[in-house]
Amino acid sequence: MLVVLASLNLNRLPLVGNSDVIHARFAEAGGLRGGDSVMVSGAEVGKVRDVVLEGGVVEADLVLTDADVELGDLTEARIVTTTLLGRAAVELVPAGDGALEAGDTIPVERTDAPYSITSALNRLTTESGEIDKAALQRAIDQASGVLEGSRDSVGPALRGITDISRAIAANDEQLATLLDRATRVTDVLADRDQEIASLLTAGESLFAELDARQRVIEALLESAQMLADQLQGVLEENTQVIGPALRQLNSIVEVLNRNRKAIQDTLVGLRGYATAFGDAASTGPWFDAYIQNLTDPATLAPILSGILP
Template identity: 35%
Template sequence: MRSFGAVDPVKVALAGLTTMALGMAAALNADALPVIGGGTTYSAEFSDAGGLRADNDVRIAGVKVGKVSEIDLEGDRVLVSFQVKDAWVGDATSASIQIKNVLGQKYLALDPRGEAILDPGDPIPLRRTTAPYDVLEAFRDLSKTVDAIDVGQLARSFDTISATFADTPADVRSALDGITKLSGTIASRDRQLRTLVANTRQVSQTLVDRDTEAQRLIQDGNALLRAISTRQQAIKDLLDGSKRLATALDGIIADNDGQLGPVLEQLDRLTSMLQRNQDSLAKGIAAFAPAIRVLTNVAGNGRWIDGYLCGLVLPTFGPLNEKGCFEK
């Protein structure tokens, strides 16, 4: 057996570096590994990305089955690459970009169809994909367009058109008068319109910037509603149990009414008597206190009784009791 010192250190170093390189490559491409990775990689062609971004969810029937890995522009179409794990994707599958929440976040929805499994090398064609219309982008474009409009020039153009068609029939003149009034209204409300559009742009941008917080808020609200629903069932069970207990107690009282009635009646008479004689009982207790104190003094010196007898010999019969019991 060859000793460790006889091994060529260059070969050991090359083997170690190769192992480290393979480990780093596997760590950086963990999602692409067949067992521990993120699943099978597919692709789909879209006419517009529609606000879809990498790491957005991929869902089938509302259930998350993967995520979007990459979005590339290829010619006149957008190629979206995504990963799907533990889900069947057929060769006639269709894809669409859907809105996840009110803040405009998107996800890729798949409708798996077909009889055979979709080949990962064949992208879902453009005819089986649908891109949404982004409302937030539309508001942004509207604000830019309104900002670029020269309202004064627009009003003067409408006035020129109205003056040009001044000699036309009454119906045309009425329509032109309406256009003139509209141009005047737009010109007089220019500042308010610009403020409104600017505020709309700020609101939409704030919603986009706070997308994560708002999504977390919605999730917390769902958790709160689930907790309330759970507590509602617990409260319902408690009320049902209380109702059953009341029914059982009512039956017990009905069964023992013949015995409980006289007992309660006698107890009521006893408490009434004690209430009537409350003052007498108080005086009796107060008068009983000295007797208890004397008895305690007599029997409180050990295992004998210590007492004092006064008046056994009258004061008139000698010097033993000359002053009597009550004189000092």
């Protein structure tokens, strides 16, 4: 029985249990309780073992279950809300060049505890339901009677407040029904806690992917801008060369367009000539060829200039 009890309370043993336990001091609990998660960069690395009040501050014992996590000597801790219904967790922010050893304490100066809006709204609903509306109406009526004649503007304003209080008192049952429906809506949200958390997690992943794509597009636009600047510089530096070259190219295109019909006719005639030449060359062991004006010096000059050194 002693061995079983010791194994179930291993983290509480004085020499063994504190081997992976660090302490964090907070100005307030912020809804934190034992069993809540301890996270680093969104990943769970441990659990909150205990939360106690000591000397006006809240001290939480954090049991680290991930042996690979590295925490610096200036590590910060803050209480965060992980669900819409106010489930809390401790998020550690590693910092510092040293190491945070087991048993060390993160002081209040390096911790942050948010105000629990869920608890505040619950207290507001409870306290609002306990207001004596009849006494409130009498108090407002008395204050209205005292200040009725003070100023011309104050009297109508107080009468309006009196009408509002009477309307609230007259609709007591409707307000109670509204609060009851709000309670049922809260119960439905509590039952759908996991689904809502999964939806928020998926939305966070989507926004992270969109942010990554945005950074890629920004880098692409910056590269395109750099390329445009370089091309503009090249054009500015080679204006004297590019301008005449483009004009000459336009002239060549105009000549080709003017002689397009002649070029097409030449290609058509060359096809017939090549066909006839192939037929003639393939019908016997030899063939004769005649090139007109071959002996003309003007014709031989380009050929000889390419052959002779």
